[in-house]
Amino acid sequence: MIRPGQLFHLLHIYRVLRRYGLDEVIIATHMLRPLRILYYLAPWNWVRGSSKYSHGERIRRVLEDLGPIFVKFGQIISTRRDLLPDDIAEELAKLQDQVPPFPGAQAKEIIEKAYGESVDKLFASFSETPLASASVAQVHGATMHDGREVVVKVLRPGIEKIIRSDLELMYYIAGLAERYWEDGRRLRPIEVIGEFEKVIYDELDLVREAANCATLRRNFEGSDMLYVPEVDWPHARKNVMVLERISGTQISDLEALRQQGIDFKKLATDGVEIFYTQVFRHNFFHADMHPGNIFVSPKGKYIAVDFGIMGTLNPDDQRYLAENFLAFFNRDYQRVAELHLESGWIPQDTRVDEFEAAIRAVCEPNFNRPLKEISLGQVLLRLFQTARRFDMEVQPQLVLLQKTLLNIEGLGRQLYPDLDLWTTAKPFLERWMSEQLGTRAFIRRIKKNMPIWSEKMPEIPGLFHDVLDKANKGKLEIQWKSEELEKIRKEIRQANQRTITAIAGAALIIGSMILLGLDGYAPSMLGDMPLGTWLLGGVGAWLFVFAFWRDR
16 A cells, blocks of 8 residues: 555656656556546647657656666666666666765764764864765765875765665555556566665665775785775774775766876776676676776776675686687687576576577677677677577676676777777686686695695594494495485385285285185184185285275
8 A cells, every 4th residue: 555655756756757758658557548538638738849858868867857766776777788678778877876965064973973973083184075975875085183085985864764765666666567567577677676675775884885895905906907995994884984085087087088198098908807807807896887986097097986886706607608708709609509508597498509599690790890899798788688588587697797898898998999899808718717627727626625625634534444344244324315215215115015015915815715725624723614714815805905005
């Protein structure tokens, strides 16, 4: 049941939709179709000018007008390009957190409550004017008492309550869409809201973000390609975080970078290598690498900020993905199809030849163009969309990866239009595969397992002697741990019991028949020979029938 507050919120959403000519989407739903005549008879709908915006741009502007949580939702749903048309996905990818800041005095109150002491004691100086403001948090500049320049990230006051309220409304709308909208079930809006809920709540924990930052910094420590600011752990709280303040130029400011003499070709190539290093070597990648989160130092080194959304892949996904990329490079579409089947991304009953033909139709047209014009991210996207026709389940970790790859490609080609991403990526992937499958990988795995082996090895002779001793004394028992094996053993035991019972019953029947044949020739042990013999045969018959029918 919808609450009065949510009803007013829905009316506000309707007004915003109508402002951009998207209210017809609501009227077109199955539930409201009977009321469409009233909608078109309403005087305010008689004159409706043509919108100067495309359909995708109108959706983007609606989300911007609805507020920061809807902007964040648009940013995240833009990663689900397997569900969205290209024009809408491209527009949603343009959403930026351009949110008015909340008062600096309020930020100071939150900080003081988090640490239990005044801002003056915590910092030598603190700027109430924020450096940046986003939908979930804003950042203030400060100086520590030891002279270090830092930034203080503070969650918006009451943001969790706002998010919870907006999520309830989104789930309500998604439920209506899934029930009454023609494409509702296909687009699975409730599942999409569920993904958004997980991501947005992760961003509300700044201790988690600090841990992400520290891990990425450790992975790239000493690197000449990427710098990650240091976390001030003593001041890490769930709603407040303190980081080293970085100095650099936003990567979207190409003119400023050009004036600094930055080598754009090296910068673009480094960006690609950073991406593949994070994904395949570290298995921990920054999944929100839009231009607002990337800066460049005067020496041409990347600087990353905002670590709320990070991605990981398990070892199997890493290997299958690397093999997929290499198979693309070698135009081996059968191997691509086989890898999807081996990884479990598509059902096991899928015909490999049909899937291979679909993949060839997606990939082959790309090879008729110059390599520098081929987008690996777009190829991956088209592959996911094709695989959906074969009931491929959406892999959330791969969706984040595909979104990040598209960001990196777009950024790289903006810096250096002639960037050949395939030529840059292929040597890295080949080197990584040789490290995973070659002699070095074998030696590395031995070194990794050596501590466990050295711990268990002294126990092996004693365990071996114990097994042999029990076997020699006939006391060796096999433990049935599998439920299926235990079931089989139980059935064998029951079958043996049925067999013994049937044999006993058959023996009694045969015995009674023999006694009947001896009637008059042998002394009776049962008194009245005919009566005793028939009684004996009846018991035998009952046992024989009982043996085969008791378990039915």
